[in-house]
Amino acid sequence: MEKQEGYKTLDEKQKRYWKKNLRLISGLLAVWALVGFGGGILFAEPLSNVQFFGISLSFWIAQQGAILVFISLILIYAIRMDKLDKEYLDQVKNEKQSNVG
Amino acid sequence: MTVEAITITLVLITFLIYTGIGWWSRVRDTSSFYVAGQNVPTVANGAAIAADWMSAASFISMAGLVAFLGYDGTIYLMGWTGGYVLLALLLAPYLRKFGKFTVPDFIGDRFYSNNARAVAAIATIFISLTYISGQMRGVGIVFSRYLQVDIIVGVLIGMAIVGFFSLLGGMKGVTWTQAIQYFVIILAFLIPAFAISFQLTGNPIPQLAITGSDIVDRLGQIQVDLGMTEYMAPFTDLSLLNVFMITLALMAGTAGLPHVIVRFYTVKSVRSARWSAVWAIVFIALLYLTAPAVGAFAKYNLINTIADKPLEEVQDIEWVNKWETTGLLQFNDLNGDGEINFTSGENNEVVIDGDIIVLSTPEVANLAPFVIALVAAGGLAAALSTASGLLITMTSAVSHDIYYRIFNKEASEKQRLRVGRMTLFVALLIAAYVGINPPGFAGEVVALAFGLGAASLFPVILTGIFDKRMNKEGAIAGILTGLTFTLVMIGLILSESIFGTDGPIIENFFGINAQGVGIVGMILNFIVSFIVSRNTQAPPVEIQQLIENVRAPEVDDKGEIAATKED
Numbered sequence: 117m118e119k120q121e122g123y124k125t126l127d128e129k130q131k132r133y134w135k136k137n138l139r140l141i142s143g144l145l146a147v148w149a150l151v152g153f154g155g156g157i158l159f160a161e162p163l164s165n166v167q168f169f170g171i172s173l174s175f176w177i178a179q180q181g182a183i184l185v186f187i188s189l190i191l192i193y194a195i196r197m198d199k200l201d202k203e204y205l206d207q208v209k210n211e212k213q214s215n216v217g
Numbered sequence: 218m219t220v221e222a223i224t225i226t227l228v229l230i231t232f233l234i235y236t237g238i239g240w241w242s243r244v245r246d247t248s249s250f251y252v253a254g255q256n257v258p259t260v261a262n263g264a265a266i267a268a269d270w271m272s273a274a275s276f277i278s279m280a281g282l283v284a285f286l287g288y289d290g291t292i293y294l295m296g297w298t299g300g301y302v303l304l305a306l307l308l309a310p311y312l313r314k315f316g317k318f319t320v321p322d323f324i325g326d327r328f329y330s331n332n333a334r335a336v337a338a339i340a341t342i343f344i345s346l347t348y349i350s351g352q353m354r355g356v357g358i359v360f361s362r363y364l365q366v367d368i369i370v371g372v373l374i375g376m377a378i379v380g381f382f383s384l385l386g387g388m389k390g391v392t393w394t395q396a397i398q399y400f401v402i403i404l405a406f407l408i409p410a411f412a413i414s415f416q417l418t419g420n421p422i423p424q425l426a427i428t429g430s431d432i433v434d435r436l437g438q439i440q441v442d443l444g445m446t447e448y449m450a451p452f453t454d455l456s457l458l459n460v461f462m463i464t465l466a467l468m469a470g471t472a473g474l475p476h477v478i479v480r481f482y483t484v485k486s487v488r489s490a491r492w493s494a495v496w497a498i499v500f501i502a503l504l505y506l507t508a509p510a511v512g513a514f515a516k517y518n519l520i521n522t523i524a525d526k527p528l529e530e531v532q533d534i535e536w537v538n539k540w541e542t543t544g545l546l547q548f549n550d551l552n553g554d555g556e557i558n559f560t561s562g563e564n565n566e567v568v569i570d571g572d573i574i575v576l577s578t579p580e581v582a583n584l585a586p587f588v589i590a591l592v593a594a595g596g597l598a599a600a601l602s603t604a605s606g607l608l609i610t611m612t613s614a615v616s617h618d619i620y621y622r623i624f625n626k627e628a629s630e631k632q633r634l635r636v637g638r639m640t641l642f643v644a645l646l647i648a649a650y651v652g653i654n655p656p657g658f659a660g661e662v663v664a665l666a667f668g669l670g671a672a673s674l675f676p677v678i679l680t681g682i683f684d685k686r687m688n689k690e691g692a693i694a695g696i697l698t699g700l701t702f703t704l705v706m707i708g709l710i711l712s713e714s715i716f717g718t719d720g721p722i723i724e725n726f727f728g729i730n731a732q733g734v735g736i737v738g739m740i741l742n743f744i745v746s747f748i749v750s751r752n753t754q755a756p757p758v759e760i761q762q763l764i765e766n767v768r769a770p771e772v773d774d775k776g777e778i779a780a781t782k783e784d
Contacts, residue, residue, distance in 0.1 A: 124762070126769055134768045141306050148302045152295050157461050160288070160451035169428035175449045178291035179283070179509040180424060183298045183502050190305040190498050194491040197310075201488065204770045 133204050140196055144189045151177065151185045224363040224590040231401055231594050232378055235601070238394045239381060257392050259489045263496020265395035266480045268598070269606035270297075270471075270497070271402060271504055272348070273355025276599035279505075281574030283512035284519075287440075287448040289455045290512065292463040292732075298498065298505050299464070300471025303675075305494035308472055309481040311682045313490040314767045318482065319610075320475040320674060321618035327681040328689040329760055331623050336696055338618040340673050341475040345607040345614075346647065347666040348476075352607070353652025355600035358572055362543055363593040372652040375597070379605045380645045384638055391605045398602040403503055405595020409579045409588050410507045413514050416582055423510030436517045443524060444560040448513070455730075462733030469739055470667030473675030476603075476610040487771040515578045522581060523567065524559040531557060536580035545570035608644050615640040665707050668735025672699035676742040684750075685764045691750025699742030706734045 126134065155163060156178040163174035218226075257265070275297065283290030317323045321341055325334025353372055360371025415421040418430035427433055437448040446453035452460060471477065480497075481490045523531050528550055531537055540546040547568040548557060558566040576596060579588045616637035621628050628636070673696050680687040680695075710731040712718040726734050755761070 124765070126765055130769045133770050137768075144306060145302070148299065152299050152464070153461065156291055156295055157451075157457065157464065160457070164449070164451060170431060171428055171433050172449050174451060175288055175433075176428065178288060178451070179294055180427075180506060182291075182295050183505055186295075186298050186302050187495075187498050187502050189302050191495050193306055194495045197491055198488065201770050 129204060129207050133200060136200055137197070140193065140200075144193055147185065148189055152182045156182050218586070220586040220589050221363060221365055223586050224593045227587075227590040227594050228363075228597060231598065234397060235394045236378065236381060238397060239391075241393075257484065259484060259492045260496050261396040262392065262480065262484055262489070262493045264399040264500055265392045266477065266493060266497035267500035268395040268399035268402060268602040269480060270477055270501060270603070271399075271599055272603035273352050273596065273600040275504060275508075276402060276406065277355050277358065277575055277596050278572050280508040280512040280515065281571030283509050284516040284574050285571055286454050287446060288451045289453065289460055290509065292455070292460055292467060294505055294509060296464040296467025297471060298502060300468040301494060301498045301501070303468060303472040304477070304481075305491065305498070308478065308678055308682070309490045309494050310487045311767050312478060312678070313481050313484065313487050314771060315763070316482075318617055319613045320478050320678070321614055322622070324674075324677060324681065324692070325618065325622060327760065327763070328677075328687075328692045329757065330689040330693065333677075333689055333693055333696070334618055334622060336693065337674065337677075338614040340669065340696075340700070341614040341618075342611050344474065344666045344670055345476060345611040346644075346651070349604055349607050349648040350651040352600040352604040353648060355572075355596060356604075357652060358543070358545070359576070359593050359596045359600070362539065362576065363590075369653050372649055375601060375604075376645055376649040376652070379601055379608065380642070384641055391609055395602045395606065398598040399500060401598040402595050402602070403500070405591045405598070406504050406511075406575075407507060409582070409584055409592060410511050410514075412584050412588065413518070413578060413582045414510065417514055417517065423507050423514070427510045427513060432517060433513055436513055436520075439517070439520055439524075443520065444562065444564075446561065448516075456728065458728050459730050459733055462729050462736050466671050466733050466735040466739075467667055469671035469675045470735065471670075473670035473673070473678065474667075475614070475674065476606045478678075479610055479613070480606075511575065511578065515574045515581070518578075518581045519569075519574075520559060523557050526557055528555055528557055536577055540573055540577060543573075545573045604648065608641055608648070611644045612637050612641040615644075665731075668703050668707060668732065668738065669700060671735040672703040672738030672742055676739055676746065680743070680746060682764070682767065684747075685761055686750060686755060687746065688750045688753055688756045690753040691746040691748075694749040695742040695746025698745040699738040702741055703735050703738035706737070707731045710734065 155174065160174040160178065163177070164172040166173040168176045279293050279297075282293055286292075312323060315323055315327070317326060319341075321334050321337035324337040325331060353375070356375040357368040357372055360366055360374070361368045366374075410423045411421045414423040414426045418426040418432050420426040420429055433449060437450075440446065440448050451457075455463070481493060484490050484493050522534070523537075528548055532541070532548070537546065541548075549566050549568070550557075551564065551566050552558065558564055576592060579592055616633055616639075620636050621633050625632070676699065677692050677696055681692070706726050708715060709722045710725060712722040713720055725731075726737060729737065
C-alpha cells in the first residue's frame with residue numbers, strides 16, 4: 117500500500133480525471149441540496165398546496181421523494197465513476213500501444 | 218403456544234445463527250479483526266453497513282418519532298439517508314484509497330500528528346459510547362415486554378451474545394453476522410408493514426398506500442378534530458430553521474460517524490467502496506421509505522383504538538395492559554369522565570412513549586403471533602448489530618490508535634490482538650452498565666453524538682481529502698473550536714437535564730435548538746481551520762504527495778484499474 121516515491125504531481129490524464137470527478141460531484145450535490153433542502157424544507161410551504169397523488173407534494177418529497185433521489189444520486193455516481201475509470205484505462209493502454217509501435 | 222413462547226423460540230433461533238456465524242468466521246490476525254481482511258463482497262458489505270447503521274433508533278424509534286412529528290419527522294428521514302450522499306461522494310472512495318485501518322488513523326497520518334490522532338480517537342470513543350447506551354435501551358425494552366424478564370437480565374443476555382461473537386470473530390465475524398441480521402431486521406419491519414397497509418387501505422405496498430389512498434388525509438382530519446397539529450403541514454412542531462439545521466446536522470453527523478466510515482475500509486477496492494455505498498443506501502432506504510407509512514398507519518390505528526373510548530374498556534385490551542405494566546403507556550383520567558382524552562396540550566390523558574409504536578403495531582392490528590415474535594427478533598437484531606459494530610470501533614480506537622500507534626510502536630500482532638480483546642471486554646462491561654442504568658437524558662446524548670460528529674470529524678476528513686493546503690495546525694484548531702462550541706452550546710441549552718438547573722441556561726442559539734447547533738460548530742470548524750492553515754506552514758511534501766495519489770484513478774499491481782475487474 118505504501119510506495120516510496122519522490123514527489124510528483126498528476127499527469128495530464130490524471131488531472132482530467134480528477135476535474136471530471138469534481139464536476140460530477142458538484143452536479144450531484146447541487147441536486148441533493150435542491151431536492152432535500154429546497155423541495156423538502158425551504159419551499160415546503162408553497163409546495164404543500166400542490167397535490168401529488170392525493171397528498172401534498174412537499175410532504176411526499178420530504179418523506180419519500182428525497183430518499184429516492186438520494187439513492188439515484190449514489191447510483192449515478194458509482195456508474196459514472198466506473199465509466200471514467202474505464203476511459204482513463206483505455207487512454208493509458210492506447211498510449212502504451214502507440215509508444216510500442 | 219403463547220406469543221411470549223413463540224418470541225423466545227424465534228429469538229433463540231436467531232441468536233444461535235448469529236453465534237454460529239461468529240464461530241465460523243473467527244479470526245487470528247489483527248487485520249481481519251479490525252477490517253475483515255478487506256475481502257468482504259460488496260453486497261454483503263452493503264447489507265452489513267445497513268445493519269450496522271440501522272440501530273434500535275431506526276427500527277424501534279423512528280416510525281414513532283415520525284408518527285408524532287408528522288411532516289417535521291423528515292429531519293430523521295432525510296437526515297439519516299441524505300448523509301450517505303455525502304459519504305458516498307465525498308468521503309468513502311478516498312478514505313478507502315488512503316488504505317488506513319480506522320478514522321483516527323487517517324486523521325493522524327494525514328495531519329502527521331499524534332495529537333490529532335488522539336483527539337480523533339477520543340471523539341470516536343465518545344461518539345460510540347453514547348450510541349451504545351441507546352442500543353441497550355432498545356434491548357431492554359424488547360426483553361422486558363416479550364420475554365417478561367427483568368431489564369437487567371435482558372441486557373446481560375444481549376451483551377453476552379454480542380461479546381461472544383465480537384471477541385471471537387472481530388470485524389470479519391461481525392460483518393457476516395450483520396449481513397444476516399440485516400435480513401432479519403428488514404423482514405421484521407416489512408412483513409407487518411405490508412399486512413397493516415393491506416388491512417387499512419387494501420393496498421399491500423405501504424409506499425403506494427400513502428399516496429394512492431386517503432389514509433393520510435383521514436389521519437390529518439382526525440388529528441385536527443382531536444386538537445392535535447395537522448399531520449401533513451410543515452413546521453407545526455419545529456420551526457423551518459430548526460428543521461433545516463437538524464436535517465443538515467444529522468446528514469453531516471452520519472457522514473462523520475466512525476463506525477459507519479470504517480465499513481468502507483473492509484472492501485477490496487475504491488470501486489467496491491462506491492458500490493458498497495449504493496447497496497447500503499438501497500438496503501437502508503427499504504426501511505426508511507416504509508417507516509413514514511408505518512408511522513401514519515400506526516398513529517391512525519392507535520387513535521381509533523383509544524381516543525374517546527371508555528378507559529376501562531381500553532385497559533382490558535391485552536396489548537394495552539401489557540405495555541401499561543412496562544410504564545411506557547400510561548393513562549391519567551384528568552377530568553374523571555371515564556373516557557380517554559387523546560390530544561395535545563394539558564388536556565391530554567395519554568402518555569405514550571414513541572418507542573412502542575413499531576413494537577406494538579402488529580398487536581394493535583391483530584396480526585398473527587408469529588409476526589409479533591418476528592418484530593421482537595428484528596428489534597433485537599437492530600440493537601445488537603449496531604452495538605457490535607460500535608464495540609469493534611471503540612476497541613480499535615483504543616488498541617490500534619492509542620496503544621499501538623502512540624504508546625507502543627513495537628507491539629507484536631499478538632499483543633495488539635490481546636489488547637484489542639481486553640478493550641472489547643471493558644467496553645462491553647461499560648455498555649452493560651450503561652444499559653442497566655441508562656442516563657436520564659439518552660435522547661439528548663444521541664443528538665449530542667451527531668452534533669459532535671458533524672462539528673468535529675466530518676469537516677476535518679473532508680478538508681483532509683480535498684484541501685491539499687490543510688495542515689495539522691488548521692485541523693487541530695478546527696476540531697477543538699467545533700467540539701468546544703458544540704459541547705458548550707448543548708450544555709447550556711440542555712442544562713436542565715444534564716446539570717439539573719431550574720430551566721435551561723439559554724433557550725436556544727439564535728433560534729437553533731441543541732440537535733441542530735452542531736452545524737454552527739461545523740461552520741466554525743471550517744472557518745477556523747481555513748484561516749489557521751493559511752497562516753502557518755504548508756504540510757510536508759510527502760503528505761502533499763499522498764493527497765495527489767488519492768486523486769489519481771486506482772491502479773493495481775498489474776497496472777489494471779479496479780473498474781475492469783468483476784467482483
